[in-house]
Structure formats: C-alpha cells, structure tokens
Amino acid sequence: MRALSALFLITSLCTPALAQSPAPSAAQAAQRDRMKTCNVDAGTQKLAGDARKSFIADCLAGKNASAPDKQLTTQQAKMKTCNADASAKGLKGTARRSFMSNCLKG
Numbered sequence: 001m002r003a004l005s006a007l008f009l010i011t012s013l014c015t016p017a018l019a020q021s022p023a024p025s026a027a028q029a030a031q032r033d034r035m036k037t038c039n040v041d042a043g044t045q046k047l048a049g050d051a052r053k054s055f056i057a058d059c060l061a062g063k064n065a066s067a068p069d070k071q072l073t074t075q076q077a078k079m080k081t082c083n084a085d086a087s088a089k090g091l092k093g094t095a096r097r098s099f100m101s102n103c104l105k106g
Contacts, residue, residue, distance in 0.1 A: 034060060078104060 038059035042052050072080065082103035086096050 031060075 035056075038056050041059060042055050045055070047055050082100055085103065086099050089099070091099050
C-alpha cells in the first residue's frame with residue numbers, strides 16, 4: 001500500500017512539470033522562420049538530395065541571402081519588372097496572367 005501511495009505522490013508531482021512546455025524564444029522563432037523561408041526557396045529552385053542539403057545549410061548560415069555578387073538574368077529582371085508593373089496596376093486573375101504574358105513576350 002505504501003508503494004502505491006509513493007507512486008501516486010511521485011506521479012502527481014511530475015505531471016505538472018511534464019504538461020508545461022516552455023514558449024519558444026525569439027531566437028528559436030527566428031530560426032524556425034528562416035528554416036521555412038530556406039525550405040520554400042529550395043522547393044522553388046526544385047533542388048533535391050545533396051544540392052538541397054547544401055543550399056539549406058548555406059541559407060541557414062546566411063550565405064545565400066547576402067550574396068551581393070548574384071546578378072539577375074535578363075529573364076529574371078524582366079519578370080521582376082513585369083510583376084512590379086502588374087502589382088502597381090492592381091491586376092488579378094486572368095487580367096494579370098494576360099498582362100504578364102504580353103509583358104514577358106515584348
């Protein structure tokens with residue numbers, strides 16, 4: 001009977017400590033957000049395997065985001081300009097797709 005009482009006492013003392021999980025710190029939240037962003041970027045670039053691992057490691061270390069020597073290709077620059085123009089005009093849906101298509105062609 002004493003063993004059962006002791007087990008109950010220990011269990012009741014430990015349960016509240018296990019039920020509470022500490023809130024993530026600001027650094028943990030920033031790391032989680034950075035991981036999400038790097039993962040999305042790797043997916044956008046359709047990276048897989050070792051290339052994806054390497055990209056994410058560099059991204060988390062801040063090497064990808066701060067690469068000042070990375071130049072946009074002609075197509076990327078055109079896409080960026082057309083996208084900004086479409087956003088400035090407030091285009092959405094079919095009108096935006098049509099505008100983007102024409103803008104990228106010419």
